[in-house]
Amino acid sequence: MTNSVTSAQLWDDAKRVIPRGASSGHRIGWNQVFVQARGAHLWDEEGTQYLDFLNAWGPIILGHSDVRVNEAVLRAVNTCDLTGVGPQLGEIELGQTVCELMPSAEKVAFCTSGTDATMHAAHIARAATGRRKLLKFHGSYHGWSDHVAVGGARSDLTRESPLNTPNGAGLHPAVVADVIVVEWNDAAGLRAAFDEHGSDIAAAFAEGFIHSYGCVAPAPGFLELLRELCTANGTVFVLDEVKTGFRAALGGIQSINGVVPDLTAFGKAIANGYSLAGLAGKDEFMGHLGAYTHEDVTIDGTYNASPYALAAANATLAIMREEDTIARIYALGERLRDGYRRAIADTGAEAVVTGLGSEWAVYFRSEAPTNFRDTMDVHTARYAAYQAHLLSQGVLETTSPTGDRRLNAATTEADIDRAIEAAHGAFAATTQ
Ligand code: PLP
Numbered sequence: 391m392t393n394s395v396t397s398a399q400l401w402d403d404a405k406r407v408i409p410r411g412a413s414s415g416h417r418i419g420w421n422q423v424f425v426q427a428r429g430a431h432l433w434d435e436e437g438t439q440y441l442d443f444l445n446a447w448g449p450i451i452l453g454h455s456d457v458r459v460n461e462a463v464l465r466a467v468n469t470c471d472l473t474g475v476g477p478q479l480g481e482i483e484l485g486q487t488v489c490e491l492m493p494s495a496e497k498v499a500f501c502t503s504g505t506d507a508t509m510h511a512a513h514i515a516r517a518a519t520g521r522r523k524l525l526k527f528h529g530s531y532h533g534w535s536d537h538v539a540v541g542g543a544r545s546d547l548t549r550e551s552p553l554n555t556p557n558g559a560g561l562h563p564a565v566v567a568d569v570i571v572v573e574w575n576d577a578a579g580l581r582a583a584f585d586e587h588g589s590d591i592a593a594a595f596a597e598g599f600i601h602s603y604g605c606v607a608p609a610p611g612f613l614e615l616l617r618e619l620c621t622a623n624g625t626v627f628v629l630d631e632v633k634t635g636f637r638a639a640l641g642g643i644q645s646i647n648g649v650v651p652d653l654t655a656f657g658k659a660i661a662n663g664y665s666l667a668g669l670a671g672k673d674e675f676m677g678h679l680g681a682y683t684h685e686d687v688t689i690d691g692t693y694n695a696s697p698y699a700l701a702a703a704n705a706t707l708a709i710m711r712e713e714d715t716i717a718r719i720y721a722l723g724e725r726l727r728d729g730y731r732r733a734i735a736d737t738g739a740e741a742v743v744t745g746l747g748s749e750w751a752v753y754f755r756s757e758a759p760t761n762f763r764d765t766m767d768v769h770t771a772r773y774a775a776y777q778a779h780l781l782s783q784g785v786l787e788t789t790s791p792t793g794d795r796r797l798n799a800a801t802t803e804a805d806i807d808r809a810i811e812a813a814h815g816a817f818a819a820t821t822q
Pocket of ligand 1: 447502503504505506508531532533534597601602630631632633657658667
């Protein structure tokens with residue numbers, strides 16, 4: 391915090407050298423530039439404190455700048471930094487922990503982002519099955535590789551819009567054309583897709599609990615049906631636990647619902663903000679990963695399994711196990727959702743709150759959505775009024791009217807109660 395420049399000046403400077411001023415789409419469209427982060431809070435250039443309910447879109451689970459994690463990272467850096475030869479320090483320990491925690495994990499490989507992990511999953515599935523097509527659900531985000539960046543663009547969503555539109559420009563049309571997109575919770579649609587294309591589908595990608603457009607649970611039996619259809623058709627079931635892994639439960643959502651996938655992509659919360667992600671799964675599929683031969687699926691990355699990120703992940707998971715972080719963030723999440731629901735009832739706002747554990751969503755419509763298309767009628771102006779009011783009270787929630795939000799374990803009950811009070815005003819602001 392220098393107070394010598396303003397956030398606005400920093401944005402102007404950024405735009406001179408970085409397209410739109412930030413290197414990731416979700417970071418664009420804010421007025422603030424945050425310059426300090428600790429525990430549950432962020433501070434902008436002007437010195438204003440915010441209670442952070444973004445948490446970097448998922449990774450920050452213990453709290454910002456956790457000293458215990460940072461010290462573990464420093465110890466690793468000062469012992470042996472990146473070597474690029476053999477397994478890295480910390481990789482074996484983390485591999486053992488993931489295999490112990492995650493029901494589907496017989497083997498695990500580490501990379502740097504969720505996008506890498508789902509891309510590797512697509513390559514493995516194609517290599518293992520000799521098929522080209524992939525299946526995914528409407529609105530679900532699995533990263534930015536051409537394989538899966540389909541059927542998730544809110545901007546062109548209408549009652550009749552096609553399911554499999556590319557999420558952005560520049561994607562390869564042939565790759566996009568090989569993606570079959572099904573509406574979430576549409577059991578008949580899912581069966582029909584497998585009836586028509588089953589023998590051509592290499593992999594089916596799914597979130598175990600939707601966080602791509604808020605918080606939408608699977609209908610009872612829906613994931614079980616997907617598992618059954620994948621098994622019957624020889625399709626690789628890829629569960630995307632990039633948001634749910636190590637946050638919904640230490641063993642991921644699969645350890646809650648008991649539906650075991652063939653491959654699991656994970657990232658975000660595992661390393662409390664350091665860039666680590668990975669792919670875990672049955673040896674039968676993970677065994678395809680290797681070096682440069684025509685038979686193997688190449689996994690390569692200069693910064694894969696970096697010792698800094700591994701040290702952060704090993705420290706984060708050890709602390710989470712020791713302190714039962716999951717139980718703490720679930721209790722805080724419940725307290726917040728209860729309070730927000732009371733605020734909705736008190737103010738008469740037309741809104742619903744959904745969520746799981748430390749994550750929640752606020753939809754300005756009369757009912758909770760059950761799929762992506764349902765979210766097309768959320769009241770965007772009311773959401774903007776709600777979000778702006780919260781921001782004015784120092785509570786940072788997403789600018790997206792269908793976004794998910796989350797808390798970290800450094801948040802206190804008093805923080806939650808303050809947020810509930812602010813939310814009361816925010817919901818009231820939408821009824822005027
Ligand atoms: N899968 C899901 C469910 C995600 O939410 C995200 C990112 O938000 C990704 C994959 C991509 O992960 P990354 O941003 O680390 O590439």
